[in-house]
Amino acid sequence: MDDWCQVPLEILHWIDTNKWGFGIATSVLGGIVLLAVPALRRQLTNTWRVVRERSLNCISFVRSLTLTTKSSLYRDTGTDPAEVPSRAVWVAGSYGDDSTSDQEKKFAGQVARLLGSELAKANITVVVGESDVLYELCNTYRRVSNLHGGARALMVHGSLRHEDPVGFLGSLLVRPPTVLIVIGGQIGGRTIEEARLARQSNVPVAAFIRSGGAATKVLADFAIQDSESSNAVRDCIGWVRRTAPA
Missing domain, CATH: 3.40.50.450 (Rossmann fold)
Known part of the structure; x- marks a missing residue:
């Protein structure tokens, strides 16, 4: 049980002794994530829009083939x-x-x-x-x-x-x-x-x-x-x- 707790305690000790560096690193990483998520979301939205438009075009074409009766x-x-x-x-x-x-x-x-x-x-x-x-x-x-x-x-x-x-x-x-x-x-x-x-x-x-x-x-x-x-x-x-x- 003590061995299992050893790693978390070491991590907590490292954070405590390097709290300023850890705080700065966390802030920078958080900022990157905040900036990256909207851009990633826009990219995914644009990709989905293109896929959806092409899918609708394919569906329209297939439907048009049924208009032959x-x-x-x-x-x-x-x-x-x-x-x-x-x-x-x-x-x-x-x-x-x-x-x-x-x-x-x-x-x-x-x-x-x-x-x-x-x-x-x-x-x-x-x-x-x-x-x-x-x-x-x-x-x-x-x-x-x-x-x-x-x-x-x-x-x-x-x-x-x-x-x-x-x-x-x-x-x-x-x-x-x-x-x-x-x-x-x-x-x-x-x-x-x-x-x-x-x-x-x-x-x-x-x-x-x-x-x-x-x-x-x-x-x-x-x-x-x-x-x-x-x-x-x-x-x-x-x-x-x-x-x-x-």
Whole structure:
């Protein structure tokens, strides 16, 4: 028992005889820890954010592969756009490009998910172009629609090719929609072109936009700026119901 107590007693004796040095060393070590912990925490947070973002991108890609059933997709490769239901609401948008900030991309994704949910609850058929943010809208729309039933999300492919008369952009020319909703953080050139075509055809345009940048070029009849709340999306749905012809 005495042998077991020998080491702790020696340590206590050393601390007592070197208490100033021990105190300084402890203070320095404590300061290093206090400085290192926030930096380590920030690094871990940033690493987790990157891993989470990449995981969500992978999940979105896998989900997009499931959007290939005939019941949930409208492929216009050679199909007459007139087959799109006349009461459908068209949605355009994108996450932007490499210069688009994370906040703007987050804004676009949040709006897309909320819009998909509320449109499905309202039993409104949706026609969308082909982009990552619109895949998010369709995924949410389909999950909610499975609970409420009735409406469909129709995806028009080929919207990335301006010169191709077939696709979302071409369909806007062939058959103007009843209403066009534009979503995006920093709205890209393609989306601006789609909104401009809609306005030229006297199609009412609603837009969820961020302050500044290319988004300000979109002349919307109903604009919601810097708000991705559920109430803002419901206000947009209300505007669609009031604006769309009976």
